[in-house]
Amino acid sequence: MVGLVSCQKKPDFSLTENDLKMVDVLVDIYTADAALRDYRDLHLKDSLKQAYFEQLYQIHQVDADWVSAERKRLESDPVRMDSVYTRALSAIEQLKSAGKRK
DSSP: OOOHHHSOOOOOOOOHHHHHHHHHHHHHHHHOOOOOOOOHOOOHHHHHHHHHHHHHHHHHHHHHHHHHHHHHHHHHHHHHHHHHHHHHHHHHHHHHHHHHOO
């Protein structure tokens, strides 16, 4: 079974501009969520989350509808979704490592 999986050909595609933008958005969503993780005051947490996400959308020139549509698009293409999320997780790990070195 392992031999069959390892011999399968990797898909030949490159990430689109939207895929790469989604990677950046996912990294920032993770960062915003991490920044809010320790807040106990739910009202403050919700207000900050809304502010963070509005800023995140502005920075990336997207909106919540775009993020939702991109997630749905990726869900319909599991191989592409895996590539996008793997790249986002790699970027997050690099950020974590950089933070630990300081």
